[in-house]
Amino acid sequence: MINLDKLKQIYKFSKELSIEDASVLIKSAKNISFKKKEILIDEGSLKTTVFFIKKGIVRCYCINEKGEEITFGLITENQIISNIDTILYDRPSNFYFEALEETKTFSIDYSIVENIIESNPKLQKNRKFFAQKMMKLQHERVKSFVLLNPEERYLDFIKKNPTLVNRVPGKYIANVLGITPVSLSRIRARVVNQKK
Amino acid sequence: MINLDKLKQIYKFSKELSIEDASVLIKSAKNISFKKKEILIDEGSLKTTVFFIKKGIVRCYCINEKGEEITFGLITENQIISNIDTILYDRPSNFYFEALEETKTFSIDYSIVENIIESNPKLQKNRKFFAQKMMKLQHERVKSFVLLNPEERYLDFIKKNPTLVNRVPGKYIANVLGITPVSLSRIRARVVNQKK
């Protein structure tokens, strides 16, 4: 049975797919939903599923030597979650991926995507596109740490992620910015006062 | 004329090259050296040359709104320099790349590498390998900002870059770590005292 929603998702990935490949993707890809607090990928996991978030927020976190959860990233609508430790380096995940809201994904195993890309030279540019996007995000983030102080980093974050700010506990955002929740709270107070 | 040094460099990139492609690379690739303080890539440049550093150090820096030079990264032996703004995003370089020492490179235009990769499916994994390596470096760096404080970041840096520390002015390292040179100096003093 052809599923229109799936077709739309696949179309987002590439308009270069043959009918055959598209049908492989449609058969293999699933709509998977997660309840709040559910884990998409566990630490230590070797899962190679790629999740495209249609709706919701997922936080990526690890546990430091002190046993504290440190949120590394927040992933939301139209972004991709993958166990990069496994997909890129064949190692178990260093991170947990947890849904912060009811989260709907369109997901598929990476090996299937990989096979289809391998057999379709035209799709190489698609892969390149994703790799570039990921690189750019990482690069921008490093830049924000090198060039900005915590307050500027916070302002930059809310500018780039306006939808996240009011949906996610601030303590997670603090982690992402490399500061403590207490410090974030003070920065917020400062920013509000400066505006007045 | 076949150049043994060039052959070695090319061999480092891939053992999957055909004789034809290897000879294209050998013809196109050049050994280029830079004197201290010479610029490899200028801000605003659209140059797509890829430099493999055989010997030397290059710093990548930009100029912030206050007109100060901020060193973003330090690249050294067996690492690659490229104008990622142009190669990945077709935009002029945001950075300057300056030799900090007499620097010897093996260099080639990216378009040539690209053509050869395009026509050799086997080399795709080579490209993937480089992309992965870059991603990993960026990712590790973000991790160091999120999980470590400036002192830990410095210790992590000297552990991972033991050869750089005594060859490069500390003020550049401070920038890379996202702190001021004065602060780095204090951290160093602290670390020495703690050891005693």
Next chain:
DNA sequence: CAAAATAATTAACAAAAGATAATAAAAGAA
């Protein structure tokens, strides 16, 4: 809705970082 749990803010203090300037040390050039 009320109780319980979670998160955010605020306070108080210690530690570290930024800024600026002075001094010392090191490196480069004549």
Next chain:
DNA sequence: TTCTTTTATTATCTTTTGTTAATTATTTTG
């Protein structure tokens, strides 16, 4: 080598951050 320039360290002071704990606000859940 000596002079000059650059870099590193130290001092002083201000600002910010981390830490811990108490308080307040918000969310969750029975």
